Amino acid sequence: MPKFVIEREIPGAGKLSPAELQAISQRSCSVLGELGPRIQWLQSYVTDDKIYCVYIAPDEKLIREHAERGGFPANRISEVRTVIDPTTAERIDSGLTWRENRADRSISRADMR
DSSP states (O other): OOEEEEEOTTTTGOOOHHHHHHHHHHHHHHHHHHHHHTEEEEEEEEEEEEEEEEESOOOOOHHHHHHHHHHHOEEEEEEOOOOOOOOGGGGGGGBBBBHHHHHHHHHHHHHHH
């Protein structure tokens, strides 16, 4: 199932109290319950003036429906195409890790001398 990142412009989001964040979360979960299991909220990141939410859903339309029902902005919805992390740096050239690949290259350079 596709994963999406939703950018929600909420001025002052970083100054919301724990109680306000709890109320937003409860409203979101309530709407998710109404929409059924095809949409799942994974987590959100709160910054000064935006909240970035990560959801799994079959399509952008269902994410927009969640936002409309909950009264949340959904200023930008982007489908995640792939996920990278520090281990991505280790997977290159025929499945060798970066270190193995680097060692191979230094050996081949030494052999060329």
